[in-house]
Structures are given as C-alpha cells and as structure tokens.
Amino acid sequence: MDDDVLLIGWDVGGWDCDRNSRSRDAVVVLDADRRVLGRPWRGNLRRTINESATAEDWINGLLRLCSVDAATARAGAVIAIDAPLGVADAFRALLDGQPPVEEVHASDSNPYLYRETERFLIAGGHRPLSAVKDMIGSQSTKAMHALARFTPDREGTGIWAAPGGIRAIEAYPAMARKSGRVRCMLGEHADPLRAGGEAFLPEFQRADCVDALLCALVGWLFVHERDSLALPDDELPEKEGWIWVPRDALDHSVQPLLVERG
Numbered sequence: 001m002d003d004d005v006l007l008i009g010w011d012v013g014g015w016d017c018d019r020n021s022r023s024r025d026a027v028v029v030l031d032a033d034r035r036v037l038g039r040p041w042r043g044n045l046r047r048t049i050n051e052s053a054t055a056e057d058w059i060n061g062l063l064r065l066c067s068v069d070a071a072t073a074r075a076g077a078v079i080a081i082d083a084p085l086g087v088a089d090a091f092r093a094l095l096d097g098q099p100p101v102e103e104v105h106a107s108d109s110n111p112y113l114y115r116e117t118e119r120f121l122i123a124g125g126h127r128p129l130s131a132v133k134d135m136i137g138s139q140s141t142k143a144m145h146a147l148a149r150f151t152p153d154r155e156g157t158g159i160w161a162a163p164g165g166i167r168a169i170e171a172y173p174a175m176a177r178k179s180g181r182v183r184c185m186l187g188e189h190a191d192p193l194r195a196g197g198e199a200f201l202p203e204f205q206r207a208d209c210v211d212a213l214l215c216a217l218v219g220w221l222f223v224h225e226r227d228s229l230a231l232p233d234d235e236l237p238e239k240e241g242w243i244w245v246p247r248d249a250l251d252h253s254v255q256p257l258l259v260e261r262g
Contacts, residue, residue: 002223003032004075005165008062009216010045011173011208012083014138018044026208029066030216032224034185038067040203040212046142055150055162076165080219082211083143084131085160085170086241088115091132107133115240117158117232124250126175128243157232158242169222172243173214179246181228185217218244 006029013025025045029037041062048065052058059077060070090101090111101111108114108122110133118128131140151160151168160168176182189204203209221228222244230250232242 002075005223006031006037006059006063006068006073006075006077007034007216007219007223008059008077008079009171009212009214009219010062010079010081010143011211011215012081012139012143013044013208015046015142016044016138023208026206026212027062027066028209028212028216029063029068030213030220031072032220034188034217034220036189036201036213037072038063040201040206040209041065042203042206042209045146049142049146049149052150055166056164058146058150059166076167078219078223079166079168080171080215080222080244081143081168082171082173082215083136084115084118084129084140084241085143085147085158085168086115086239087131088112089237089240092239116236117240117243120230121172121175121243121245121250126250128172128174154238157236157238158244169219170241170243171215171218172245173211175243175245175249176214176218177249178251179249181221181225181246181248182214182217185220186214189213218246221246 009028011026013023014020017024024042027041031037048061052061059073063070063073088111094100094112104110109119113130113133114122118130121128129136131137147160147168151162151166153161155161155167158169204213228246229244230247236242
C-alpha cells in the first residue's frame, strides 16, 4: 500500500566524504504523512553499502542510521537520490568504441556531457550538473554503484527497483526549492528548520540534511502526486535515466526558497 511506503532522501557525498566536513552523505526518512522519522543522519555511507547484501539490507541499514525501526519499511520504500544516476548514451557509446557524434557545439548541447533529461532542464534556464563535466563524479559513481547492487531492475525510465517494493529515483533539490508545492510541504518543517523548541532538529542546520529532506519530499510526490512531476517522454533513452522535478519548478520565475544553513 502506498500509504505505508517510506520516503528516503539521500544527498550523496563522495566516496571519501568522511574527510570533508562540509559535504557528506545525508539521509532523511519520512512517512506517508511527511513526518520526519527518527533523526536525519549525516556521515559516509560507504561502509553501509559494503556491508549490505540485498536491497532490504541496504534500506534497513539506512533506517538504522536514522534510528528508525526497520519493521516500518514493511510496505517498501522509495529512495530519492541527489546525484546523476546515469550518463549520456553518446558518452557510453564513445567509451564502448562506437562511432562518435558528427559535430559537437556549445557545452550546454554537448551530447557527451549532458543527458537528455539535463538538456531538457538547461533549455528551461536551469543548470543541472554533469557527471562528466563537473566535480561530482565521486558522488555519481557512488550512487550508481548502490543502484547496480541493490536496485538493478527497471520499472520504467528513471525508476530503478528491487523486490519488496523498493524503488530508487533521481531528485534535484535545487529545482525542488523553486516549487511552490514543495515550498508548501517544506513549510510543515519550518520550526525544525529555523527555530528552537521541542521540535527542533539541529541536523537541519546542515545544507546536505536539508537537501536530503527535499529529496524525500520529491519521493513523496513521486508516490502520491506523480502527475505533479515532469514525466519522461516515451522516446527518452532508458539507460540515461530521468531527473524527477516538480512541474511548477520549471517556471523559473518562481523565487527559490531560502532556508537557514549552518
């Protein structure tokens, strides 16, 4: 039942992010009512990835890190990941020794650097990072490694899956911040993000924990309001994947949401 599916947001750190105090793996778990379960976690997931043998082990390991009872995931989980989960088909073909593209023009249209999902966002004035061009190769390979180990099946373009109702998708927190729908949902967490009191979760003073929360909210939309997200075209290369972003964020006139960062 979708009403019992957990939503897990993962803001991906590099393979050796325990050496980088400013950017680490961050994980946030929400229930179907968008309540934060346990506590946000921040650190390096490399050990948890290495010690997990199955998708269930992987999800249960994430829940334990967030002090969430593993039995809570009985109906499955959607993990929304902030990292490129694929590379462009043209780049893959180049590595495989297939014929190159005939012409390469400006960076934004370079078929080696950007997937179609990224070029779609670029055409609308947004600036997603490239797994090839930008300094996120460590994060991207870490996330793709986890997908290959734990969610190797394809449920559709941009949806990786494993038995037990476990699915993984790619999210983009910078776009989620521009969404009025996500802004409204994030308002539910305003006190934990910005103020003290019993509900205060100091972890949300960290930018990566906030990004993990935004990913989890996109995961909630994926499960409960998928039509509010931009959907992949049937002609999109399946292996490239898809960045799931709220439709209303594609209107870049929406002002980005400002959250307190520590």
